[in-house]
Amino acid sequence: MAVSKAAICNMALAHIKQTKTTIANLDTDTGNTADQCRIHYDVARRFALADHNWNFATKRVTLADVGSPPATYTYRYDYPSDCLKVQEIQRLTKADVPVPYLIEAVEDGSKLSILTDMATAIGVYTWDVENVALFSPSFVTALSWLLASDLAPALSGSEKVQESSLTVYRNYIAAAHAADSSEGKADDELTASWERARI
Numbered sequence: 768m769a770v771s772k773a774a775i776c777n778m779a780l781a782h783i784k785q786t787k788t789t790i791a792n793l794d795t796d797t798g799n800t801a802d803q804c805r806i807h808y809d810v811a812r813r814f815a816l817a818d819h820n821w822n823f824a825t826k827r828v829t830l831a832d833v834g835s836p837p838a839t840y841t842y843r844y845d846y847p848s849d850c851l852k853v854q855e856i857q858r859l860t861k862a863d864v865p866v867p868y869l870i871e872a873v874e875d876g877s878k879l880s881i882l883t884d885m886a887t888a889i890g891v892y893t894w895d896v897e898n899v900a901l902f903s904p905s906f907v908t909a910l911s912w913l914l915a916s917d918l919a920p921a922l923s924g925s926e927k928v929q930e931s932s933l934t935v936y937r938n939y940i941a942a943a944h945a946a947d948s949s950e951g952k953a954d955d956e957l958t959a960s961w962e963r964a965r966i
Contacts, residue, residue: 770899772899773790773793773796775907775910777790778908779804779912780915782932783915783923783928783932784928785923788800790804793808799921800922803921804914811914815906815910815913816851816896817851817893819940819943819944820893821903821906821947823896823901823902824851825892825893825894826892826894827890828847828889828892829888830847831844831845835874841883841884841886843882844880844883844890846879846880847890849894850892850894851892852892853881853891854892855868856885857890866884868883869882869883870882903947905939905943906943906947908943909936909939909940912936913932915932915936916929916930
Protein backbone atom coordinates (compact mmCIF):
# COMPACT_ATOMS: atom_id res chain seq x y z
CA MET A 768 0.00 0.00 0.00
CA ALA A 769 1.37 3.44 -0.95
CA VAL A 770 1.97 5.82 1.91
CA SER A 771 -0.94 8.22 2.35
CA LYS A 772 -2.86 9.81 5.18
CA ALA A 773 -5.42 7.02 4.83
CA ALA A 774 -2.70 4.34 4.94
CA ILE A 775 -1.24 5.81 8.14
CA CYS A 776 -4.72 5.88 9.69
CA ASN A 777 -5.29 2.24 8.70
CA MET A 778 -1.97 1.27 10.27
CA ALA A 779 -3.06 3.02 13.46
CA LEU A 780 -6.42 1.25 13.41
CA ALA A 781 -4.68 -2.10 12.93
CA HIS A 782 -2.41 -1.40 15.92
CA ILE A 783 -5.47 -1.13 18.18
CA LYS A 784 -7.31 -4.01 16.45
CA GLN A 785 -9.99 -1.78 14.91
CA THR A 786 -10.07 -3.17 11.38
CA LYS A 787 -13.79 -3.60 10.73
CA THR A 788 -13.77 -0.11 9.22
CA THR A 789 -10.85 1.15 7.14
CA ILE A 790 -10.14 4.54 5.63
CA ALA A 791 -10.14 4.96 1.86
CA ASN A 792 -9.89 8.76 1.81
CA LEU A 793 -9.35 10.66 5.05
CA ASP A 794 -10.80 13.86 3.61
CA THR A 795 -14.09 12.43 2.34
CA ASP A 796 -14.89 9.19 4.23
CA THR A 797 -17.86 9.33 6.59
CA GLY A 798 -18.60 7.57 9.86
CA ASN A 799 -17.22 7.66 13.39
CA THR A 800 -13.89 6.02 12.55
CA ALA A 801 -13.13 8.57 9.83
CA ASP A 802 -14.28 11.40 12.09
CA GLN A 803 -11.94 10.26 14.87
CA CYS A 804 -9.03 9.93 12.44
CA ARG A 805 -9.66 13.46 11.14
CA ILE A 806 -9.81 14.83 14.69
CA HIS A 807 -6.46 13.33 15.66
CA TYR A 808 -4.34 12.93 12.51
CA ASP A 809 -2.97 16.47 12.10
CA VAL A 810 -2.33 16.95 15.81
CA ALA A 811 -0.42 13.66 15.99
CA ARG A 812 1.51 14.50 12.81
CA ARG A 813 2.61 17.87 14.18
CA PHE A 814 3.51 16.36 17.55
CA ALA A 815 5.72 13.71 15.93
CA LEU A 816 7.33 16.27 13.62
CA ALA A 817 8.23 18.48 16.58
CA ASP A 818 9.71 15.48 18.41
CA HIS A 819 13.01 15.65 16.46
CA ASN A 820 14.98 17.80 14.02
CA TRP A 821 14.03 15.61 11.06
CA ASN A 822 16.13 15.97 7.90
CA PHE A 823 13.02 15.78 5.70
CA ALA A 824 11.27 18.49 7.71
CA THR A 825 14.09 21.04 8.07
CA LYS A 826 13.99 24.39 6.25
CA ARG A 827 16.24 27.46 6.14
CA VAL A 828 14.53 30.79 5.52
CA THR A 829 15.67 34.40 5.77
CA LEU A 830 13.50 35.78 8.55
CA ALA A 831 11.34 38.89 8.12
CA ASP A 832 12.29 41.76 10.43
CA VAL A 833 9.10 43.08 12.07
CA GLY A 834 10.80 45.67 14.27
CA SER A 835 10.00 46.84 17.81
CA PRO A 836 12.40 44.53 19.68
CA PRO A 837 12.70 44.85 23.46
CA ALA A 838 15.71 46.68 24.89
CA THR A 839 17.60 43.43 25.50
CA TYR A 840 17.61 42.39 21.80
CA THR A 841 18.51 44.15 18.56
CA TYR A 842 16.00 42.48 16.23
CA ARG A 843 12.50 41.02 16.30
CA TYR A 844 11.73 38.64 13.43
CA ASP A 845 8.45 37.15 12.32
CA TYR A 846 7.94 33.52 13.39
CA PRO A 847 7.41 31.63 10.09
CA SER A 848 3.79 30.60 9.61
CA ASP A 849 4.75 27.01 8.75
CA CYS A 850 7.21 26.62 11.65
CA LEU A 851 6.61 23.95 14.28
CA LYS A 852 9.91 24.39 16.11
CA VAL A 853 12.87 26.71 15.67
CA GLN A 854 16.06 24.63 15.65
CA GLU A 855 18.60 27.45 15.51
CA ILE A 856 19.59 30.77 13.99
CA GLN A 857 22.14 29.98 11.29
CA ARG A 858 25.68 30.98 12.22
CA LEU A 859 27.91 32.85 9.77
CA THR A 860 30.59 30.14 9.99
CA LYS A 861 30.94 26.81 11.77
CA ALA A 862 33.55 28.42 14.03
CA ASP A 863 30.95 30.77 15.51
CA VAL A 864 29.20 29.96 18.75
CA PRO A 865 25.45 29.22 18.51
CA VAL A 866 23.39 32.37 18.07
CA PRO A 867 21.26 33.21 21.13
CA TYR A 868 17.56 33.73 20.45
CA LEU A 869 14.24 33.79 22.27
CA ILE A 870 10.69 33.02 21.16
CA GLU A 871 7.92 35.24 22.46
CA ALA A 872 4.58 36.67 21.38
CA VAL A 873 4.36 40.09 19.78
CA GLU A 874 2.89 42.89 21.84
CA ASP A 875 -0.75 42.37 20.81
CA GLY A 876 -0.51 38.59 21.27
CA SER A 877 -1.55 37.89 17.67
CA LYS A 878 1.50 35.80 16.70
CA LEU A 879 4.94 34.65 17.76
CA SER A 880 8.25 36.33 17.07
CA ILE A 881 11.95 35.49 17.29
CA LEU A 882 14.25 37.83 19.22
CA THR A 883 17.98 37.83 18.49
CA ASP A 884 20.98 40.11 17.92
CA MET A 885 21.78 38.55 14.51
CA ALA A 886 21.28 40.88 11.55
CA THR A 887 19.60 39.43 8.44
CA ALA A 888 18.96 36.27 10.39
CA ILE A 889 18.34 32.93 8.71
CA GLY A 890 16.08 30.64 10.70
CA VAL A 891 16.57 26.89 10.66
CA TYR A 892 13.36 25.21 11.69
CA THR A 893 11.11 22.18 11.58
CA TRP A 894 8.27 22.94 9.20
CA ASP A 895 4.72 21.68 9.12
CA VAL A 896 5.16 18.97 6.45
CA GLU A 897 1.86 17.63 5.13
CA ASN A 898 3.21 15.79 2.07
CA VAL A 899 3.46 12.20 3.28
CA ALA A 900 5.74 11.36 0.34
CA LEU A 901 8.50 13.19 2.22
CA PHE A 902 8.05 11.14 5.42
CA SER A 903 10.72 8.55 6.12
CA PRO A 904 9.52 4.95 6.65
CA SER A 905 10.59 5.04 10.30
CA PHE A 906 8.68 8.28 10.86
CA VAL A 907 5.54 6.78 9.26
CA THR A 908 5.70 3.80 11.60
CA ALA A 909 6.22 5.96 14.68
CA LEU A 910 3.41 8.35 13.67
CA SER A 911 1.00 5.45 13.16
CA TRP A 912 1.61 4.33 16.75
CA LEU A 913 1.15 7.84 18.15
CA LEU A 914 -2.09 8.13 16.19
CA ALA A 915 -3.14 4.72 17.52
CA SER A 916 -2.68 5.96 21.10
CA ASP A 917 -4.89 8.99 20.32
CA LEU A 918 -7.60 6.87 18.69
CA ALA A 919 -7.65 4.14 21.32
CA PRO A 920 -9.91 5.78 23.96
CA ALA A 921 -12.72 6.52 21.50
CA LEU A 922 -12.47 3.43 19.31
CA SER A 923 -11.28 0.68 21.65
CA GLY A 924 -12.52 2.09 24.95
CA SER A 925 -9.34 0.85 26.63
CA GLU A 926 -6.85 3.01 28.49
CA LYS A 927 -4.46 0.05 28.54
CA VAL A 928 -4.48 -0.06 24.74
CA GLN A 929 -3.78 3.66 24.71
CA GLU A 930 -0.90 3.34 27.16
CA SER A 931 0.65 0.37 25.36
CA SER A 932 0.40 2.17 22.00
CA LEU A 933 2.12 5.22 23.47
CA THR A 934 4.91 3.00 24.83
CA VAL A 935 5.42 1.45 21.38
CA TYR A 936 5.46 4.97 19.87
CA ARG A 937 8.27 5.99 22.22
CA ASN A 938 10.31 2.97 21.16
CA TYR A 939 9.72 3.55 17.46
CA ILE A 940 10.34 7.30 17.63
CA ALA A 941 13.69 6.68 19.33
CA ALA A 942 14.67 4.29 16.52
CA ALA A 943 13.43 6.82 13.94
CA HIS A 944 15.58 9.54 15.56
CA ALA A 945 18.65 7.31 15.26
CA ALA A 946 17.93 6.41 11.63
CA ASP A 947 17.34 10.05 10.69
CA SER A 948 20.47 11.28 12.49
CA SER A 949 22.64 8.71 10.70
CA GLU A 950 21.80 10.21 7.31
CA GLY A 951 24.38 12.89 6.60
CA LYS A 952 27.23 14.19 8.74
CA ALA A 953 27.00 17.60 10.32
CA ASP A 954 30.09 19.54 11.33
CA ASP A 955 31.18 18.78 14.87
CA GLU A 956 30.25 21.50 17.32
CA LEU A 957 33.18 23.70 18.28
CA THR A 958 32.74 24.65 21.90
CA ALA A 959 36.18 25.68 23.12
CA SER A 960 37.69 29.05 22.17
CA TRP A 961 40.93 27.40 21.07
CA GLU A 962 38.99 25.13 18.70
CA ARG A 963 37.26 28.12 17.12
CA ALA A 964 40.56 30.01 16.87
CA ARG A 965 42.07 27.24 14.75
CA ILE A 966 39.41 27.66 12.04
